[in-house]
Amino acid sequence: MLERIVGFQSRLRSNGFAAAVLMHPRDVYYFAGTGQPCNLLIPAKGEPILLARRALDWVKTDSDIATIIKGSGGKDLRLALQSAGVFKNGVKLGLSLDIVPTVLCRKLEQSLPECTIEDVSPLLLEQRMRKDEKEIAAIRSAAELFQRAHEVMMQELRPGVTELEVASKVYAALRRGEHEGIPRFRRWDATLHPDGLVISGSNTWRISGHAMTVTGVGLSPSVPWGPSTKPLASGETVVIDVGINYHGYHADIARTYIVGKATAEQKRVFDVIKQVYSAIFAQVKPGVTGQALFKTAWEILVSHGLEGYFQGYGEMKGNYVGHGIGLEMDEPPVLDANCTTVLAENMTIALEPKVIIPEWGAIALEDTAVVTATGCEIFCPVTRELFEVT
């Protein structure tokens, strides 16, 4: 993890930060290897200091940061900044202000009036786009777990069973495989069920707020997405789209099933999505942009007259084909029609072509992969086909 810190320090220096103070659990975990509540001070030059808000012994066991002390509030931070030699009038401190609540930041501004506090998240997230070997291994393990979800889908889908019953078994199977049980987002106001979206028939074209594609309707207006008590019916399409968290790292995977035998039309639409899937994954390699991937997908859909249903329809329509993924489900880059970020080796991404056709159903395929020197490696062992569950 020392390499991660050294890399980040170089970004801090290039951007005029005297130091970063990281408080968000995932940011701390990335550099310090502990999920315990800590503040991590990374000076632009010199040694980091890890301030354990609690569970000091535990933090010392988890982390290989050399200097670990007990501390939490503004005073402790001031002392740490002084001891790191970065505390002087007018210095710029970096915090993850896309996450840190305003009250907390304002409190720090009061206790450190000599500093200005600016958002350091863009630098951090840019660095986190490329994963190291250990991170890639964890994401691979997360993706391999999907096999368990698939087995449940193949066993449990039948007319009369509810989305919720299937989802509860998907969770149990994933959890026994060491799914952490909490899919994590960067966004402050987003949540996802830990059993994933098991969504069927008429619920596939009810598109709820936060996500743009298949969301389902959930159980109540308080969490208006996710599996519901709707029973499956014969001939329906059923999508599962699930975020699996293994040792803190995520895979995001989707497959589509038919309750019974697929119709010719279901097969035809699936084949289009499969064609998109194959084309965009084949295109992935260092140097390619999200924009280029989106264009490839779009042109195939246009050629089949399905572009109006790609990633939703009408006002509820996205213009993306995927996103970065790692400690959080939705990391940069967003691979959309405007994405000029260039893919590089060791980036991990999820690509997710989907069509949602009102009064008809949805077809979804999603996989998580790592960009290699010459292409990409897709992690999930479950084949990409339209599964008929008979």
Next chain:
Amino acid sequence: MLERIVGFQSRLRSNGFAAAVLMHPRDVYYFAGTGQPCNLLIPAKGEPILLARRALDWVKTDSDIATIIKGSGGKDLRLALQSAGVFKNGVKLGLSLDIVPTVLCRKLEQSLPECTIEDVSPLLLEQRMRKDEKEIAAIRSAAELFQRAHEVMMQELRPGVTELEVASKVYAALRRGEHEGIPRFRRWDATLHPDGLVISGSNTWRISGHAMTVTGVGLSPSVPWGPSTKPLASGETVVIDVGINYHGYHADIARTYIVGKATAEQKRVFDVIKQVYSAIFAQVKPGVTGQALFKTAWEILVSHGLEGYFQGYGEMKGNYVGHGIGLEMDEPPVLDANCTTVLAENMTIALEPKVIIPEWGAIALEDTAVVTATGCEIFCPVTRELFEVT
């Protein structure tokens, strides 16, 4: 929900706010009845305006707010503030700044330079302490679901089964009963597993960071609490502590089990906790403070020489007996040694006396209740005893 808005407007006026702009999903849900992404403008006087960031039709179905428009950013908000007649130089706007990230607040400060933006959460959370009939009914339903978790515990606990296997079945059982699957916290950096803490033997005295009592060790340093792959052993204490979310409202409940027959010592310690439990719930009624409840608990523990293990031990020790609960697991008041908040009718609270004895085990009892005119009603039907699973 109109009553909730009228009550809040009176608080806004008493505290010099021209309006509140609520963006946090739970805050919006409380007043507007929708979990879709919205911003809710509540002027100190006059009609609220609900700005739907997405899924406008869905929002219109969910909410009985009269004025619902599409809108998201600073410009839409400015128009809404103008149309609500509260937009002039120097007005104070209230946001939930304990939640809203700094970047978002700063962006709003830039697009609304005429306003100052202050934290309105304390007013909102104070109002939310007392629940109405519909809220109490949802919390009661959440608590009743615990019966399902208890049945799993009674069926599944045996030597060799892992904490994780039991927890995965607890989840499946709760989920089929319409547990929303996502326990929600007010705190920006807290998370809890949706299957709850199923914690056994030596893991009961490993106290991890965020919580102060029985936490378990989890699966990896990335989420270092929760159920683990540790197998249960004969004679161990096993605690389950779970937050159940039904229609957006939570119950927080814990029980203790023995794998096999309880020893005399386990029974003795349980009886002390049961005595604390009975004494503090018997004491609950309007007018009582958290301080008084803590004192009652503390004195009983002292009389049995167990105060050193109450709510943890050594540095990992809490000085509370419970907390408010509702749309979030950890609402005010915190019922601790310093709590002078006076309980009032229709407050919903969780009381949770626990002892954690290193190299021995833990005993926990927790229930969620509503304060009535003369006492309280405990919701969960599962009896409070030391369950022997043989």
